[in-house]
Amino acid sequence: MLVLAFDTATAAITVALYEWTPGEGAVPRGAAEAVDRRRHTELLTPSIAQVMADAGAAPADLSAIAVGVGPGPYTGLRVGLVTAQAMGEALGVPVHGVCTLDVIASATGRDEPFAVATDARRKEVYWARYASCRARATDPAVGPAADVLDGAPEGLPVVGEGAALYPETFGDTGHEPLLPTATALAELAVARLAGLKGLPLLPPEPLYLRRPDAKEPGPRKKVTPA
Template sequence: MITLAITSSTALVGVAIANVGNGGLLAERSILTDRRHAEEITPMLAAAVAEAGLSIADIERIVVDVGPGRYTGMRVGIATAKALAFALGVPVASITSLDLIARAARELTCHDGPIFAVVDARRDQVFAQEADEAGLVGEPLVLSPSELADRLPSHALLVGDGADRYVAQFETVATVRRNVGPSIAIGALLPAGYPSGPGRLVAPVYMREPDAAINIKTRHSAPPTKKPRGRR
C-alpha cells in the first residue's frame, strides 16, 4: 500500500512516502520552519514523490498529523490531506502529534519507564500525553509546565518541542531527550490495518481556542484606556 504521510502541526514540516508491506520507506522530506508551513509543504511533497519514483496518482492512503500544535500549521497539513484524498479517492488516517512523538521516542531510546510526549502550546502551556510500550495512555492534557512537572511519575522521559522549550523546569524531576519531533516516517509506515476513513471526517485536535480568538477576547475584556484630556 503506497502511503503518503504529512506532518505540519509543530515547527517540523514533513512528508514521507512508504510502500507498506512491500518495500518500506521510499522517500522522506522535512524542514524546521516557524511560519512557512503552507509555502514548504507543496514543493516538499513534489520532491518526495519524485524521489520515490512515483506519481501522485499512485498514492493509495494518506496519513496526516492532526495535532495538537500550531493552529495554522495543522490546518495546512489537514487541508492538503483532504484535498489529495478527494482528488484521488483514497482514505485518510489521522494520528496525533503526541502519538508520532511518543512512537519516535520508543524507537530512539531504550527507556523502560513512562514516556511523555510534550508539544509547546505557547502562552506558557504545553500539550502532553503519557505513553508506554503499548501506546498512548489516558487523555492528552493542556497545562502549564510546572503543573506537568508536579504530575510526573518517577523515571519519566520527556520528549517533544515542549520538553525542549521548558527543559529547565523538567530536567530537575525527569529525563529530557532533546530534539525529538513527530516522526513522519513512522506515520508513513503505519500498518495497513490502522483505522482510516473518508477525508471529510478528518478533524484537527485543537484542545484549546486558537490564539487569535484568545487575543480578541483579551482585548474585549480589557478596560478601555482613557485618553488624556488636553489643557484648557
C-alpha cells in the same frame, strides 16, 4: 499499499512516502523534512511533489494519505489537514489522522513509561503520558509544563520540544526526539493501516484542545444620527 504521510502540527514540516506489502512490510520510498515555524504553506506542497517525484510515483498510485492531527497551533496544523483533505477528495483515496504526540512517542522506542510535550506557546505545552512507545496512557492535554508531571511517578522522562523549552521543570537533557519525523509518522501510519500496531487511526480532524486566538467580529455599532 502506497501511503503518503505528512505533518505540520509543530515547527517541523515532514513528508514521507512508504509502501507496504504482506511479504516485505513497510518499505520507505522517500522522505523530506524541514523546520520552519512560519513557512508551512510554502514548504509542504513542494516537499510532497519532490518526494513523489524522487520515488517515481504519481498521485494516482496512492492508496491512502495519513496526516498529523496535532495537537498543535491553529495556523500550522490546518495547513497539513487542508492539504490532506483536498488531495484525498481529488484522488478519491481515504485520509486518516495520526496524533502528532503518538508520532514522537513511537520514535523513542521506549518500553518504559514516559511523557511527550510539544510547544503550545502562551507558556504552555501540549502533552500526553505513555506506558510505552506503543501505548498512550492519557488523552492529549494542554496546560502549564508542571501539569505533565502532576501526579506522575517521580523521575518520569519527558521528550519533545516542549520539554526542552522548560529545563527548570524537565531538566536540561534527555528530551530527544524533539519534533515528529517523516519516517516515524509514515511507519506508524502504515502499521496502523495494516492492523499491526497501537491505537486506531483517527479522522482527519484537528486536535486543537483550545480555541484559536482569532475571534469572530461582533455586531457593528449603531451610529446615532447627528
